Amino acid sequence: MTHGIPYPSDSEFLKYQRLIEESTGIFLPPHKKTLLNNRLSKRLVERSCKNFSEYFSLISDSGESHELEMALELITTNETYFFREPKHFDFLNKVLQQRQGDTKTFRVWCAAASTGEEPYTIAMILSESCSSPWELVASDVNEKVLEHAYKAIYRDDRLSGVSPAFMDKYFLHGIGKYQSHVRITPELRYRVKFLKVNLMHDFTGMGKFDAIFIRNVMIYFERETQIKVMQRISKCIKPNGYVFVGHSESLHGVDKEFRMRCPAVYQYGV
Ligand SMILES: C[S@@+](CC[C@H](N)C(=O)[O-])C[C@H]1O[C@@H](n2cnc3c(N)ncnc32)[C@H](O)[C@@H]1O
Numbered sequence: 001m002t003h004g005i006p007y008p009s010d011s012e013f014l015k016y017q018r019l020i021e022e023s024t025g026i027f028l029p030p031h032k033k034t035l036l037n038n039r040l041s042k043r044l045v046e047r048s049c050k051n052f053s054e055y056f057s058l059i060s061d062s063g064e065s066h067e068l069e070m071a072l073e074l075i076t077t078n079e080t081y082f083f084r085e086p087k088h089f090d091f092l093n094k095v096l097q098q099r100q101g102d103t104k105t106f107r108v109w110c111a112a113a114s115t116g117e118e119p120y121t122i123a124m125i126l127s128e129s130c131s132s133p134w135e136l137v138a139s140d141v142n143e144k145v146l147e148h149a150y151k152a153i154y155r156d157d158r159l160s161g162v163s164p165a166f167m168d169k170y171f172l173h174g175i176g177k178y179q180s181h182v183r184i185t186p187e188l189r190y191r192v193k194f195l196k197v198n199l200m201h202d203f204t205g206m207g208k209f210d211a212i213f214i215r216n217v218m219i220y221f222e223r224e225t226q227i228k229v230m231q232r233i234s235k236c237i238k239p240n241g242y243v244f245v246g247h248s249e250s251l252h253g254v255d256k257e258f259r260m261r262c263p264a265v266y267q268y269g270v
Contacts (some may be wrong), residue, residue, distance in 0.1 A: 116149025
């Protein structure tokens with residue numbers, strides 16, 4: 001029991017597992033039953049549900065789509081930080097150096113942007129090293145994290161990956177109740193276009209990108225789902241464009257058009 005709510009039974013867990021996978025692609029293996037219990041029990045109490053079956057009926061009701069969103073937000077993992085997997089940003093830097101003189105707009109999509117640390121890291125690199133105009137789209141399925149990303153306010157103990165020079169240039173220090181917080185400068189903030197995009201749905205209308213960051217999200221998908229997502233990604237990447245995945249993810253066997261250029265970086269169609 002957590003918050004007086006009985007632990008989900010196997011059959012209750014199965015119903016949630018199916019709904020979560022249909023809605024987000026995220027596959028919750030059976031050992032994640034405790035995670036489901038821990039993350040949702042409090043919400044069940046808030047919505048006066050006595051058990052997981054009652055709450056399931058609520059989130060399955062088409063008039064309660066907001067509640068389903070909230071449940072999915074509670075279940076998904078949003079961990080992220082500035083300059084996570086820093087070799088990727090060295091690689092991006094090198095790509096930008098090599099295209100010096102190219103005047104075409106360089107388009108980047110950060111496809112599981114979470115609370116914004118990843119797209120703002122990319123924006124800093126683009127701002128430093130991209131000699132042509134550039135565009136950066138950042139998306140996530142979770143509206144709450146997107147709101148956080150849009151506000152761009154972070155605790156100052158979460159910035160260990162950021163160099164002092166970038167701290168000075170791209171962060172403002174808070175005062176008063178924001179004393180231990182920083183905010184991304186407006187100049188950088190306004191360069192990022194935030195969108196809600198569910199990777200389970202068709203996103204091919206977003207146009208073609210030179211680089212797509214889709215890191216630390218496919219790890220939650222089953223292989224079949226990963227393949228479908230990457231098929232759609234392949235329609236959004238320009239020839240010779242780069243796809244960055246998390247270091248514990250791999251596109252091996254997903255699509256032979258993706259060639260590995262360095263760990264967790266793939267180039268499309270060369
Ligand atoms: C662990 S975070 C990774 C954040 C960032 N990419 C990084 O590597 O630091 C995973 C993110 O994927 C998002 N996500 C999960 N399922 C998704 C889906 N179907 N479509 C889009 N985003 C999704 C979650 O909301 C969460 O913000």
